[in-house]
Structures are given as C-alpha cells and as structure tokens.
Amino acid sequence: SQTIHQWPATLVQPVGSPLSLECTVEGTSNPNLYWYRQAAGRGLQLLFYSVGIGQISSEVPQNLSASRPQDRQFILSSKKLLLSDSGFYLCALSRAGTGNTIYFGEGSWLTVV
Amino acid sequence: QQQVKQSPQSLIVQKGGISIINCAYENTAFDYFPWYQQFPGKGPALLIAIRPDVSEKKEGRFTISFNKSAKQFSLHIMDSQPGDSATYFCAARGPSYGKLTFGQGTILTVHP
Numbered sequence: 001s002q003t004i005h006q007w008p009a010t011l012v013q014p015v016g017s018p019l020s021l022e023c024t025v026e027g028t029s030n031p032n033l034y035w036y037r038q039a040a041g042r043g044l045q046l047l048f049y050s051v052g053i054g055q056i057s058s059e060v061p062q063n064l065s066a067s068r069p070q071d072r073q074f075i076l077s078s079k080k081l082l083l084s085d086s087g088f089y090l091c092a093l094s095r096a097g098t099g100n101t102i103y104f105g106e107g108s109w110l111t112v113v
Numbered sequence: 114q115q116q117v118k119q120s121p122q123s124l125i126v127q128k129g130g131i132s133i134i135n136c137a138y139e140n141t142a143f144d145y146f147p148w149y150q151q152f153p154g155k156g157p158a159l160l161i162a163i164r165p166d167v168s169e170k171k172e173g174r175f176t177i178s179f180n181k182s183a184k185q186f187s188l189h190i191m192d193s194q195p196g197d198s199a200t201y202f203c204a205a206r207g208p209s210y211g212k213l214t215f216g217q218g219t220i221l222t223v224h225p
Contacts, residue, residue, distance in 0.1 A: 004156075034212075044157070044202065044215040090156050101147065102206075102213050104156035 002027035004105030006091050012111045019064075019078040021108050023091030026072065033074040034092040034102065035066055044090065050074060051096075086112045117205050119216025126223050132190040134219045136203035139184065143205035147213070148177065148188050151200045160201070161188070193223045 003026045013019060025031055035047040046059045048066035056066050063082050067075045074091055091105040119136045126132045136146075145164055149157035163170045163177040163186065170177045176189040190197055203216040 043217045044213075046212060046214075049212060092156075101145075101159060101162065103159065104149075107154075107156045109154075 002031070002093060002095075002103060004091055004093060004103065006089075006105040006108050008108060009106070010109040010111075012113060013081050015083055015112055016080050019076070019081050019085070019110070021076040021089055021091075021110070023074040023076075023105060024072055025074075025091075025093050028072075028093065028095055030071060030096045031093040032096065032100075033068065034094075035074065035076050036090040036092060036104075038088040038090060038107075039086075048076070081112045083112050086110055117203060117214050117216045119203050119219060121219060122217065123220040124222070126193045126221065128193065128195060128223055128225050130193050130223075132193045132197070132221055132223070133187060134201055134203070134221070135185065135187045136205075136216050137183075137185045138205050138214075140205070140207070140214075141184070143207060143214075145206040146177070146179065146186050147204050147206070148175075149202045149204065149215075151202065151218075157202060190221075193221075195223045195225050197221060198223050 005024045032051050034049045036044045037047055038044050050056050050068045053068055064078050089108045092102050094100040094102045117138050147162035148160045150160045151157040161172050161175045163179050165181050168179055174191045179186040200218045200220050202218045204213040206213050
C-alpha cells in the first residue's frame with residue numbers, strides 16, 4: 001500500500017522568510033499528487049495538483065508555489081511568507097488516472113509569526 | 114458549480130445514538146463521493162465512499178445514503194461511540210485528475 005511522508009511536521013517561521021515543505025510517497029508509481037491547506041482546523045482547500053514530473057496546476061492565486069522534481073516528490077515553497085500562510089498543509093496522492101481514491105499524509109503545521 | 118455544502122457544522126450525540134451528517138452538491142459531473150474522518154493534528158482518513166449509481170452503502174456502523182435526483186448524500190453513524198468524536202468531511206470528486214471538492218466539515222462530539 002502507498003505511504004505519504006511529510007516534513008517537517010511542525011514549523012514556525014517569521015514573516016518574510018522562505019518556506020519549503022516536502023512530501024515523498026512510496027508504494028505507487030506516477031501518482032497524482034496534491035497540496036491542500038486547512039485553515040483553523042476546518043475546510044480543505046486544494047492549492048496545487050500534479051499529474052507528473054514538472055507538471056503543476058495551481059488552483060488559487062497565492063504566495064505559494066509547488067514543484068515536482070521527481071515522480072514521488074512534491075515540494076511546496078514560498079519566497080516570502082505572509083501571516084495568512086499559516087495553516088495545516090496536507091500532501092495527498094491518488095493512483096495514476098482519474099478515477100482513484102485520494103489518500104492524505106499526516107500534514108505539516110506552519111505558523112508564521 | 115464546484116461547491117459541496119455540509120451540515121451541521123457541529124453535532125453532539127450521546128453514546129449509542131445515531132449521528133447524521135448531510136451534504137449537497139450542484140455539479141452533476143461529480144462521480145465519486147467519499148467521507149473522511151479527521152482527528153486533531155492528523156490528516157484526513159478515508160472512511161467510506163459511494164458512487165452515484167448506488168443509493169446506499171454500509172460498512173460496519175457507517176452508512177452512506179445517496180439521493181442522486183436531489184443531489185444529496187449523508188453519513189449515518191449508528192451506535193455512536195466516544196471514539197467516533199472527530200471532524201467529518203464529505204467530498205465530491207470531479208472528472209478531472211481526481212480532484213476533490215470538500216464540504217466545510219462537521220465536528221462530532223459523542224458524550225459517554
């Protein structure tokens with residue numbers, strides 16, 4: 001079965017500092033990968049998704065970017081963090097194709113101070 | 114229309130009672146409707162899911178009821194237990210790359 005690793009698990013960063021959250025997956029090849037953000041412990045907002053290496057689609061305009069340098073690696077970045085970037089960031093995957101279940105990682109808590 | 118509307122926002126149930134959470138959607142292109150359970154500080158975990166050609170699916174104490182004509186679906190938790198206390202999210206999957214649109218979540222508290 002597939003597993004999703006996210007790190008760091010928690011992060012406290014000052015406003016204006018850069019960000020890099022990493023997600024790696026195991027147990028599946030060529031997965032669809034997703035970054036979601038969950039604010040205030042509630043709703044999940046899709047930020048980015050990727051169907052393959054170097055292929056990134058953005059769902060909402062924002063201060064963040066994503067990259068997929070390897071098949072099983074998905075990175076969420078920012079050059080300068082804003083207070084509003086605080087939240088719980090979740091990496092997720094589904095198997096290749098359009099018809100499969102989405103599974104979530106354990107998340108990374110980001111607090112911007 | 115990509116929204117999924119979920120209600121109630123919070124729910125308190127006594128142990129042994131039935132918990133019912135409702136969701137409604139607009140986009141008839143959605144083809145898969147999962148429910149996720151999330152404990153504090155953890156990622157959401159798939160609980161149960163249904164496809165629109167089925168009206169009901171049951172797994173243990175958890176049942177999804179699906180009404181295609183009304184574009185509504187609901188989660189029923191029978192014999193609710195304190196360990197079921199969590200946030201529950203309904204979701205709907207679009208035909209594009211398996212993207213999920215989530216409801217806003219329901220915080221369920223089951224009192225012993």
